[in-house]
Amino acid sequence: MTKKMIIKRAAVILLCLVLVPFFVLYVWSSGIIHKKYKIPLTEIAVPTDSVEVAEGKRLASIAHCGGCHGSDFTGRVVVRIKNEFKFVAPNITKIIPEYTASELERLLKHGIKKNGESVYFMPCFSFHELKDESVARIIAYLKTIAPAPSYPDLPSSIVFYPLGRLHIIQGKLPHMADIIDHDSKDKYVPRDSSQVALGQYIAMSTCTSCHGLDLKGEQGFSPDLVIATAYTPDQFMHLIKTGEGGLGRKKLRLMSETAKNFLSALREEEINAVYAYLRSMHTKQP
Template sequence: MHIGARLGLGVATLVVLGVGGLVGASEWVLRRSHAVPLTPIAVPHDAAALAEGSRLATLTGCKSCHGDGRGAVWTPVDWREGQVAPPPIARSAARYSDAELARLIRQGVTKEGRTLFIMPAWSMTYLADDDVGRIIAWIRSLKPAPDDVQASTWFGPVGRWKILTGKTRPSLVADPHGVAKRPADPGRYLTQVLCSECHALTEPRAHDGKPVPPLAPMAASYAPAEFRRLLHDGVGAGGRDVGFMGTIVKENLHALRPDEVEAVQRYLREMLPE
């Protein structure tokens, strides 16, 4: 065999072995079972609780990520990264008990004990028991629809490499941080549930390669009316474009009530380093 052909065959063999190892190792991570116990959850059935559960599903991104509950395919789809396809909620939830749904929401663990990826359980873990119950009440009110998007999430070679190296964070939270009831003064609570996925309190962060400002000094720099506009309309002080934050507000955070916005800003100002 010509030396060039031998080299080509050797390279091809190494590539096949490398891809096989990548797939095998990442599949182990994806399919690994985690022993996360179930905790009973009380689910209300009154109209007020269902309405609040719907609002919470907006705030926490359930609706925007899952195509208003009917499933979605995030774009762009890239063979190297893969496809993210949050399932239609009613169809997926039908095979879960209430306790399993609570674990899925707050700890990122499926019925089979596998960790999810992408779903931000690391911030949802701060949800109080009563709010989780309200979200589940909303989930149980949904019905499968003929136009549900029933695509599947899959990971390409780069996506699998990110899972193996930890760049794509698993949703698994071993111990939930939620309390029994939503606090009467919800500033800290809402900050943890809605903001901690991207922001730190006093230190800058990077999210998806982009700088993310610390919350406390940012909130302190806003007048109350400007802060309300930021969290209701997605517009920064002086009409400044706030980038991806504007999308999050328009899809999710616009559902905050004025008193909740005030409580969040009050808490963040208290957290400002002296």
């Protein structure tokens, strides 16, 4: 073997040592990302009445779809985590027309896309707790949105980088469809007309998306909602209606944005109910 041949061979072996693991990482993680779920579709009746469509718009605001997909729903990059992911909330004005009402219902309540794959990151565990009639109204509203162009550099879906793919293989980034208990239904739909029952329903179908399934907060991101008990009822109303904090800090980053732009669609009696529920949770604790 000539010197040249040895160098060539060494280069090929080196290249394989680098490329093969990347190839395995890519193929393995893609298999997980594109896993298909078999959750059957449910027939739903979508209202057409303008009052119900308007209510659907209000409910979609409370569900803060626009917080991720942009106020006009044409999509945006929600977060970038270097070397891991680029979380893209796509332009849904173009996707919704391709979905049937039943497929939208399955997406919102079970986290399953039209193609049978699960979504990442979209808080369907919160929407799973919504009443059927509320989901139907949201869908009625979504179906009225006209398709609009995306802005030029928006990727069409989530971008996974090598470290993110490794996390997927390690199971650190579960599918939304694996987090939801698909058999549970109407778990928090109020059984009586008490304020606390209504407040629990709203909190579990809305605030959980950022404050965690038990409302105890997400480390390094959002606080335990026991913090709401340090608010007076008036301060809490002001927070949800305007986004201004009442405990010294007025500007609360994502919370201020979300409250001002989306949660402010809650009615006063609904906000008071959430407050009553959060207080009742606190007094129940030992």
